[in-house]
Amino acid sequence: xxxKGRTSMAxxxxxxxxxxxxxxxxxVAVRMNTPATVTIPMVMHIGKPATPVVKVGDHVxxxxxxxxxxxxxxxxxxxxxxxxxxKIADTLLSNGxxxxxxxxxxxxxxxxxxxxxxxxxxxxxxxxxxxxxxxVGLGGAGFPTYVKFDVDPERIEExxxxxxxxEPYITSDTRTMIDNAYDIDFAIKAxxxxxxxxxxxxxxxxxxxxxxxxxxxxxxxxxxxxxxxLKAVYPQGGEKVMIYHTTGKVVPGGKLPxxxxxxxCNCSTMAAIGxxxxxxxxxxxxxxxxxxSAVASPKNVVAxxxxxxxxxxxxxxxxxxxxxKVLYGGPMMGIAVPSLDVPILKNTNAVLAxxxxxxxxxxxxxCIRCGACTNTCxxxxxxxxxxxxxxxxxxEMLAKLRVDLCMECGCCAYGCPANRPIMxxxxxxxxxxxxxxxxxxxxx
Amino acid sequence: MNNSLLNITASPxxxxxxxxRNVMLDVILALLPTTVAGVIIFGMRALLVVAVCVFTAIASxxxxxxxxxxxxxIDDLSAIVTGLLLALNLPANIPIWQAVVGSVFAIVVVKxxxxxxxxxxxxxxxxxxxxxxxAFGSMAKAAFPVDSVASATPLAEAAETGAISTSLWDxxxxxxxxxxxxxxTLALILGGIYLLLRRVIQWHxxxxxIGTAYIFTLIxxxxxxxxxxxxxxxxxxxxxxxxxxxxxxxSPATSWGQLLFGAGCGIFAxxxxxxxxxxxxxxxxxxxxxxxTPYIDIWTARKPFGGKKA
Numbered sequence: 001x002x003x004k005g006r007t008s009m010a011x012x013x014x015x016x017x018x019x020x021x022x023x024x025x026x027x028v029a030v031r032m033n034t035p036a037t038v039t040i041p042m043v044m045h046i047g048k049p050a051t052p053v054v055k056v057g058d059h060v061x062x063x064x065x066x067x068x069x070x071x072x073x074x075x076x077x078x079x080x081x082x083x084x085x086x087k088i089a090d091t092l093l094s095n096g097x098x099x100x101x102x103x104x105x106x107x108x109x110x111x112x113x114x115x116x117x118x119x120x121x122x123x124x125x126x127x128x129x130x131x132x133x134x135x136v137g138l139g140g141a142g143f144p145t146y147v148k149f150d151v152d153p154e155r156i157e158e159x160x161x162x163x164x165x166x167e168p169y170i171t172s173d174t175r176t177m178i179d180n181a182y183d184i185d186f187a188i189k190a191x192x193x194x195x196x197x198x199x200x201x202x203x204x205x206x207x208x209x210x211x212x213x214x215x216x217x218x219x220x221x222x223x224x225x226x227x228x229x230l231k232a233v234y235p236q237g238g239e240k241v242m243i244y245h246t247t248g249k250v251v252p253g254g255k256l257p258x259x260x261x262x263x264x265c266n267c268s269t270m271a272a273i274g275x276x277x278x279x280x281x282x283x284x285x286x287x288x289x290x291x292x293s294a295v296a297s298p299k300n301v302v303a304x305x306x307x308x309x310x311x312x313x314x315x316x317x318x319x320x321x322x323x324x325k326v327l328y329g330g331p332m333m334g335i336a337v338p339s340l341d342v343p344i345l346k347n348t349n350a351v352l353a354x355x356x357x358x359x360x361x362x363x364x365x366x367c368i369r370c371g372a373c374t375n376t377c378x379x380x381x382x383x384x385x386x387x388x389x390x391x392x393x394x395x396e397m398l399a400k401l402r403v404d405l406c407m408e409c410g411c412c413a414y415g416c417p418a419n420r421p422i423m424x425x426x427x428x429x430x431x432x433x434x435x436x437x438x439x440x441x442x443x444x
Numbered sequence: 445m446n447n448s449l450l451n452i453t454a455s456p457x458x459x460x461x462x463x464x465r466n467v468m469l470d471v472i473l474a475l476l477p478t479t480v481a482g483v484i485i486f487g488m489r490a491l492l493v494v495a496v497c498v499f500t501a502i503a504s505x506x507x508x509x510x511x512x513x514x515x516x517x518i519d520d521l522s523a524i525v526t527g528l529l530l531a532l533n534l535p536a537n538i539p540i541w542q543a544v545v546g547s548v549f550a551i552v553v554v555k556x557x558x559x560x561x562x563x564x565x566x567x568x569x570x571x572x573x574x575x576x577x578x579a580f581g582s583m584a585k586a587a588f589p590v591d592s593v594a595s596a597t598p599l600a601e602a603a604e605t606g607a608i609s610t611s612l613w614d615x616x617x618x619x620x621x622x623x624x625x626x627x628x629t630l631a632l633i634l635g636g637i638y639l640l641l642r643r644v645i646q647w648h649x650x651x652x653x654i655g656t657a658y659i660f661t662l663i664x665x666x667x668x669x670x671x672x673x674x675x676x677x678x679x680x681x682x683x684x685x686x687x688x689x690x691x692x693x694x695s696p697a698t699s700w701g702q703l704l705f706g707a708g709c710g711i712f713a714x715x716x717x718x719x720x721x722x723x724x725x726x727x728x729x730x731x732x733x734x735x736x737t738p739y740i741d742i743w744t745a746r747k748p749f750g751g752k753k754a
Contacts (some may be wrong), residue, residue: 336450337450339450358678371696380748414460415462419463
């Protein structure tokens with residue numbers, strides 16, 4: 001029954017071979033010592049900021065609600081340590097926006113709030129439970145998970161559990177699949193029972209043998225679950241890439257996976273759902289891979305949400321050399337952060353620190369039209385032409401070249417011998433095109 | 445530690461470490477066996493021509509950039525590649541002043557006037573060779589191996605008599621008349637394999653070029669397999685297909701485009717060889733296809749995934 005979910009594809013999408021550098025793949029995540037303070041921003045998800053419900057001076061326990069959901073696409077936030085709320089003030093996010101954040105001074109006790117195991121008897125209960133858990137896409141996107149599942153269950157043909165983890169360095173998903181397989185299984189059973197999902201595909205890159213074995217163990221007595229090993233080619237974990245490679249379905253530009261009958265859910269997100277359903281403990285901590293050339297002893301760390309990166313790096317033995325660049329997430333799509341004071345967020349699957357040498361910007365030279373960018377683009381776009389069109393502010397051309405389809409995987413920039421700022425300009429071009437199209441729409 | 449400045453850049457944060465300079469260095473390394481073979485076959489005069497062309501190419505780019513106040517680009521090594529390729533496409537006995545004029549033409553007129561590396565629409569070395577072929581009569585008088593008694597290149601002989609008398613082995617190791625770099629097929633193939641292994645080039649273009657030329661020649665010589673093989677081992681087909689046509693700037697980007705480009709080159713080269721005024725047509729064929737490249741790029745552009753209207 002194992003390969004049941006696999007459809008043979010005439011062509012695989014293009015991609016690139018990135019170095020794996022999965023140095024921490026064999027390291028079971030270690031719980032870090034409780035940080036003295038945590039700072040929890042009200043935006044750790046896609047959507048509206050959560051609304052604080054505590055005041056400075058309030059005592060909170062692990063799992064106490066500190067901010068409630070605000071609107072449909074939003075997510076509640078819970079205290080990750082026990083202690084006292086000392087500050088509620090604006091903080092700078094890595095995307096440049098200022099949002100309120102709640103600072104809690106830990107009392108070191110990590111006492112748990114009074115928790116109730118959620119009572120789930122039907123579909124509505126399950127959706128409400130995921131909503132209340134504060135769980136968002138833990139693979140990096142941070143989209144409120146309950147929204148994905150809040151659709152007519154008839155529309156769901158396949159639930160694809162994403163265990164590709166195609167970014168270099170990161171192993172937090174791999175460790176979760178190996179060490180928390182039971183939680184994933186628990187969540188799958190709940191979805192099958194209450195949403196009636198018939199087909200569950202667990203997709204993992206074939207360089208993660210141990211994780212594949214662990215997932216096969218939970219699939220062994222269930223014909224509805226198939227474990228699909230995928231080639232270890234970046235960006236295998238991209239949502240549309242994964243849907244195509246596991247089902248053969250193409251998600252059209254501007255549409256969601258559910259429009260072709262698929263829901264893609266990261267494996268760590270599934271594990272978090274399983275844990276919440278079993279224990280009632282909302283999302284207050286997560287597994288983070290700490291690695292990079294400037295880190296003394298790379299490891300997987302279970303960190304309370306809101307812990308500063310400085311504390312996390314210190315737990316990983318500090319720096320072996322002065323860091324020149326620090327990232328949220330992997331080196332292909334991760335976000336460079338301005339300082340070590342920024343906190344671990346719900347969707348922070350890794351924090352990487354690179355030494356000065358690895359952080360140096362590379363020298364840009366003229367495009368030699370080698371075609372590496374267009375030949376490696378998984379979506380068949382032509383980055384060199386997009387770059388030209390953007391520089392010439394040719395919006396019609398940008399629309400024609402379908403820059404809107406770009407998922408920002410970075411394959412084009414990774415292989416460019418001229419070090420053109422392709423990815424950076426694609427992001428700008430996408431925004432410029434959106435603005436232009438909106439203006440066109442208005443003037444009609 | 446928190447006070448140290450962190451570098452903020454857009455993703456991706458790692459790179460394949462490919463660079464234009466490394467690509468050019470690989471091409472130079474790949475051409476070394478051919479250059480050595482040329483010197484062994486044609487003597488030290490060949491080395492002089494190579495040295496003059498390479499030096500002139502670098503110097504012209506340097507002086508041009510200086511004159512128009514552009515940032516220096518000679519460190520990308522592309523001028524060396526152009527000079528080297530041009531030299532390998534010249535007979536060893538060419539007057540030195542002509543080699544100098546050709547190199548200046550390749551770099552200044554074909555490359556720099558169009559905006560430098562990446563902006564030229566035709567291959568500098570090929571275009572300079574064609575220019576010299578038309579401008580200087582001496583280009584037609586090919587050089588011959590030092591101890592040779594032959595009086596015509598295999599293709600010139602074929603144009604006269606309709607057949608090539610040089611043995612396949614001599615054609616393969618390069619023991620016959622021609623330009624410095626075109627005769628030793630063995631060395632050209634060795635360098636080509638190196639470029640394939642280093643992933644500097646893809647197999648599509650050279651294979652389509654040589655394959656099409658072979659099949660087309662085969663038809664024209666009434667399926668005489670040995671005669672057709674003699675034809676494709678003669679002249680500049682291998683150096684053209686492996687090193688000149690594959691120039692990134694002037695050839696299509698996608699695999700399909702490269703197959704089309706190679707096939708077009710093969711057909712034009714054979715047409716010119718068999719029906720044209722000149723005994724050799726490889727340079728003209730590549731030049732023609734260079735001009736068609738923007739169109740081939742449009743015809744063979746990849747279809748955006750999920751680009752259809754839902």
